[in-house]
Amino acid sequence: MPKHIVSGLKYLESVELRKKGLSQKEISSQIGVDRSTISHYLNGRNISMDSIELAKTILELNPKDFILISKVLFDDFDEIRQIIEIFNMNHYEPQIDDGCIGCGLCVDLCVVKSISLDSLKAKINPRYCCGCLMCVEGCPTNSIKILEVKNG
Ligand code: SF4
Ligand code: SF4
Numbered sequence: 001m002p003k004h005i006v007s008g009l010k011y012l013e014s015v016e017l018r019k020k021g022l023s024q025k026e027i028s029s030q031i032g033v034d035r036s037t038i039s040h041y042l043n044g045r046n047i048s049m050d051s052i053e054l055a056k057t058i059l060e061l062n063p064k065d066f067i068l069i070s071k072v073l074f075d076d077f078d079e080i081r082q083i084i085e086i087f088n089m090n091h092y093e094p095q096i097d098d099g100c101i102g103c104g105l106c107v108d109l110c111v112v113k114s115i116s117l118d119s120l121k122a123k124i125n126p127r128y129c130c131g132c133l134m135c136v137e138g139c140p141t142n143s144i145k146i147l148e149v150k151n152g
Pocket of ligand 2: 094109110111112113114115124128129130131132133134135136146
């Protein structure tokens with residue numbers, strides 16, 4: 001079953017990138033699916049409606065559930081980053097305050113690897129942050145804030 005869900009997500013990614021004007025070749029290269037499969041997707045072939053509906057449901061989940069399910073579906077955090085970018089889920093502004101003690105827990109908790117330590121302070125790259133709040137929940141000093149950027 002997970003394979004079918006991944007196919008559904010790849011289908012939705014293909015359609016979204018096509019709407020953004022990418023060619024089949026560019027879509028194939030960006031999402032790592034061979035060109036003939038992309039062609040089938042865009043012609044509505046070789047994909048079941050159940051897979052598409054399941055994939056749509058995953059994209060509509062709250063950010064934490066989306067991240068937890070995506071982690072199970074994909075071995076590779078780059079795949080999850082790609083979905084976040086393609087579907088414009090990354091409209092969050094992370095902030096770290098001075099209470100950070102550099103313990104690194106948040107680095108391990110961030111599934112899309114948006115957090116690093118710099119001089120024993122956490123630093124968050126907003127590019128792939130989808131607002132799952134797992135870092136906020138795990139921080140022992142309550143030093144992280146994730147603000148939603150409206151109309152992002
Ligand atoms: S979990 Fe909190 S205290 Fe630890 S590094 Fe991250 S922001 Fe700093
Ligand atoms: S909210 Fe925190 S854990 Fe979640 S994606 Fe953003 S930086 Fe990573």
